Amino acid sequence: MKDIFALLKQGSMAALTAAIVNFVLACLKGLAFLFTANVAMFAEMMHSFGDAVNQLFVFTGSSLSKKAPTKRFPFGFGRLVNLVCLFAIIIVAILSYETVREGIHHIIEPLPVQTDTTMLLINIGVLLIAVVLEGIVLFKAGKELLQQAEQPYDGIKPLTLSYKYMNRAKPATKLVFLEDTVATAGALLAIIGILIGRFAGIEQSEGIVSVIIGLMMFYIVYKVFMENAAGVLGESDPQMEQRISQIVFRNDDIKDIQKLIVMKEGDDLHVEVVAEIAPELTVEYTNKLRDDIEALIMKQSHIADVNLEFEVDDGRRSWPETQGQLDNKSGKK
Structure with missing residues (x-):
């Protein structure tokens, strides 16, 4: 048991923090969706659940990959983090599909625009909390990324300079940074979609936002799959x-x-x-x-x-x- 805890301490802290934050946000968004039946909130809930599961797998994989070589595995377990990411991304792909499908359904058959001010405030409030928390995790991941790339990380550089040096970071840190970039952007898009639906009377706006969020999730699926498949095969630097x-x-x-x-x-x-x-x-x-x-x-x-x-x-x-x-x-x- 001590060996397991020792390995877990070596895992990606950015991934663990992101997993906890996304699980809490997914629960909040799920409650908001049950109260308001807002399809943009449904998309955000699926996105957060997908990120939480994916980042928990990444944390576990990054921890176990530090296990010392054994007689059976003399080259160590370094590529285990790539295998775990490939497995986790299947879950994200399924959630991405459901998000796009639900969005298309609400574009074809849109629900009446929600006029209840209380419901509007619940949705906007939960999404603003998501923007703040996801932004904090994004900043932490960006700082960790720049440290691994041996670049300065003072000021707002974790939110600006990190994209330039993304390929020089560890796989787990890079994945968390990408996912939280999309998560923060997705929460902002959901707010915009809700406000457009309410004040412009465009019933399809929330369905369109849901599709956009789902497509952004699919981009993460593609990016993570390609990079970790290369890692499993053995990639040069x-x-x-x-x-x-x-x-x-x-x-x-x-x-x-x-x-x-x-x-x-x-x-x-x-x-x-x-x-x-x-x-x-x-x-x-x-x-x-x-x-x-x-x-x-x-x-x-x-x-x-x-x-x-x-x-x-x-x-x-x-x-x-x-x-x-x-x-x-x-x-x-």
Whole structure:
């Protein structure tokens, strides 16, 4: 039992926080829907339930993926988070379908516009609470995302700069950030749809909003499925490969790189490098050179292990040096 709790502590806190918040919001929206029969509120309820289930799975998967390798699974459980996300996204896809279907039904056969002021205030009040809580979770996820991407996260940057560096975050954090972006936008859309229906008399407005929210959920399904399917198969990280090549070329004794692969394994990155060196270097010096370069690589974010091998320079260029790498060699900043 202690081992399980130790693993859970290593899970994505952003995912756990988002799961709890979305479950509470789903219950509030469900109660509001029972009182008002508002289809936009139904869409928001389905969205929150879907997010809560998905993020709970993500938290569990991100925790279990930290389990140490065993004799049966010597490469560890890093890709478990990808498998769990793929399973969870099936639930979200079903809820997305139901949301779109319900929205289309109310576009074809719209209900009379609700004129009761009390019901209007209930819907708007619940949705405003959702905007505030989802916005807080979105901010937390954005801050965590920027920390993982090694970017500044002061001020409102978690809500602005995070989108630029989304691909450099852990899978669980990225998923929570995407889902809460859609959740916050969906709650605002639901408010707009209700207000248009009430004051403009457009009966189909809530059904249209429901369809839009469902389609946004389908976008999350597509995004999460594609990224986690790639993670299960084994995906390289081009940006980290570029950064590590600069670290390797920083040493004048490195003449070329024959091979450089950075493989994603859940939240971890595994690095394999084959570099070329001059033939006159001694074994003792070469071993020290390997230790120094591996130590620098291990300081990079999410690196789990490094395998660096040397070959004698063959005189042919295999890895093109960028201007940044040339500047590193010449000592420029």
